[in-house]
Amino acid sequence: PRAGPHSAPSGYKGPQLAVKPDLVGKLVKCGHVFHLHCLVAMYNNGNKDGSLQCPTCKTIYGVKTGTQPPGKMEYHIIPHALPGHSDCKTIRIIYNIPPGVQGPEHPNPGKSFTARGFPRHCYLPDSEKGRKVLKLLLVAWDRRLIFAIGTSSTTGESDTVIWNEIHHKTEFGSNLTG
Known part of the structure; x- marks a missing residue:
């Protein structure tokens, strides 16, 4: 969930992080803001290649790789x-x-x-x-x-x-x- 100006705590239910649920982080390139819990969930549910993609504008952080078979x-x-x-x-x-x-x-x-x-x-x-x-x-x-x-x-x-x-x-x- 995206953090708004009067933000509520993250509704993310998953492994407990050592981070308060109302803390937010700003993505450096695009400036979109999300709960840190949500960012961790997005990363963990991503394609495990070390990249993260902003769900709002699709800006990619890191290097996106795929699973194309050899050829x-x-x-x-x-x-x-x-x-x-x-x-x-x-x-x-x-x-x-x-x-x-x-x-x-x-x-x-x-x-x-x-x-x-x-x-x-x-x-x-x-x-x-x-x-x-x-x-x-x-x-x-x-x-x-x-x-x-x-x-x-x-x-x-x-x-x-x-x-x-x-x-x-x-x-x-x-x-x-x-």
Whole structure:
């Protein structure tokens, strides 16, 4: 719960902390204020990677990492222009993740997972902006954020590799499938 100007004690019920329930803390980057008990609960219920995300504005504290299974990310330039980018060539990214066995960080440790539709090809314009996005995608790949193991919203299949909320252009021409 967010601490207001006439704040009541935290309603958080969990392991007792050596902190009074009415003490609040301010997040340094965004300035949002929360009970210290609530901040501890948010951290403990987070994804255990050492990061904390402000629930109000989504500012990330620390380095966020994910649970993407092992695989390969490659990229190269192809001599064709994407629609709307006739002035430049195209960066093609190829992601390849093989099927495998889920680790302790995955939904069902020890159970196998499938990896449908790999290798997956994605496209960026070979422009200043496109190269900047590529650099950010390389960081996201290293931090295991691009894919996850879960249930496919397309097929309903569980224990499979799925996109993890970073949108990619996966068709070279007009995006007909949305």
